[in-house]
Amino acid sequence: MNGPAKADPSRLAELRAKIDAIDESVHRLLMQRATVIDELIEVKGTARNGAAFRPGREAEMMRRLAGRHQGHLPLTAIEHLWREIISTFTALQAPFAVHVADEGDVVAAVETARFYFGFSVPMTIDGSSQDVIAAIEDGGDRLGIVPIGTAGRPWWQGFRSAQIVARLPFFDAPGRPAGTPCLVVAPPLADPVQPEVACYCVDGLTGMATPGDGVTVIAEAPYGADRFSALVATTGGEDAVKAAMGDGLDIRPVGGYAAPFRLPS
Numbered sequence: 001m002n003g004p005a006k007a008d009p010s011r012l013a014e015l016r017a018k019i020d021a022i023d024e025s026v027h028r029l030l031m032q033r034a035t036v037i038d039e040l041i042e043v044k045g046t047a048r049n050g051a052a053f054r055p056g057r058e059a060e061m062m063r064r065l066a067g068r069h070q071g072h073l074p075l076t077a078i079e080h081l082w083r084e085i086i087s088t089f090t091a092l093q094a095p096f097a098v099h100v101a102d103e104g105d106v107v108a109a110v111e112t113a114r115f116y117f118g119f120s121v122p123m124t125i126d127g128s129s130q131d132v133i134a135a136i137e138d139g140g141d142r143l144g145i146v147p148i149g150t151a152g153r154p155w156w157q158g159f160r161s162a163q164i165v166a167r168l169p170f171f172d173a174p175g176r177p178a179g180t181p182c183l184v185v186a187p188p189l190a191d192p193v194q195p196e197v198a199c200y201c202v203d204g205l206t207g208m209a210t211p212g213d214g215v216t217v218i219a220e221a222p223y224g225a226d227r228f229s230a231l232v233a234t235t236g237g238e239d240a241v242k243a244a245m246g247d248g249l250d251i252r253p254v255g256g257y258a259a260p261f262r263l264p265s
């Protein structure tokens with residue numbers, strides 16, 4: 001019987017030398033990328049812990065990355081590498097810690113959080129979604145991760161100055177790795193940009209209208225004897241929420257996120 005074909009040793013050595021040279025270039029370029037960190041800190045004024053995160057800029061970078069991607073490598077593998085790079089660079093400018101809500105499928109939520117924030121950033125699993133919002137409201141250098149779709153209580157009512165700043169995963173594709181949807185919650189960003197998708201906390205009496213076109217319910221929960229609360233998302237602003245859900249509701253903006261990028265199937 002024939003065994004596996006034996007590799008041509010000189011050809012294999014050639015290919016490995018090629019890989020080594022590419023690896024060295026990638027490494028040198030990453031070290032070169034790191035040389036801009038001190039200047040970024042100075043220009044952005046990000047000496048304060050937790051102050052370097054710019055989700056709008058990151059979304060723009062990831063869209064360009066998807067636009068130029070070609071060849072064999074799964075795009076989510078490239079996304080993973082870049083997430084590690086960007087998150088490490090964010091933490092090097094201004095250290096921060098990630099608090100993941102201990103609700104729903106926590107292992108899946110941590111997987112999403114690790115994929116997005118990498119392994120240079122400390123991460124803890126920490127109480128309910130409400131507790132995570134309260135911890136972010138307390139200030140400091142924390143970001144919160146709240147899984148979508150596990151609402152028992154209307155945790156979004158806890159927003160005061162903290163806000164939703166991102167929705168994970170950014171690349172949207174059925175069955176993608178680390179694909180459990182989560183929201184990233186942060187203290188007010190230093191130079192916020194208008195998010196493409198705005199989020200609102202909508203409170204009213206039980207029986208308020210189910211939103212129609214253009215407004216998505218992220219989570220909803222009853223509270224008190226006869227009241228109801230929803231966390232909704234729209235690209236149409238507060239007017240779209242009013243048009244879809246009716247007048248007489250208490251509508252409060254609670255941040256937003258970059259529109260997820262749908263990967264072609």
Ligand SMILES: O=C(O)C(=O)C[C@]1(C(=O)O)C=C[C@@H](O)C=C1
Pocket residue numbers: 040044052053054055057058085086087089090093
């Ligand atoms: O562009 C910036 O503001 C940066 O700090 C750089 C960088 C990056 O490493 O690419 C890091 C953190 C931000 O969230 C966005 C991008």
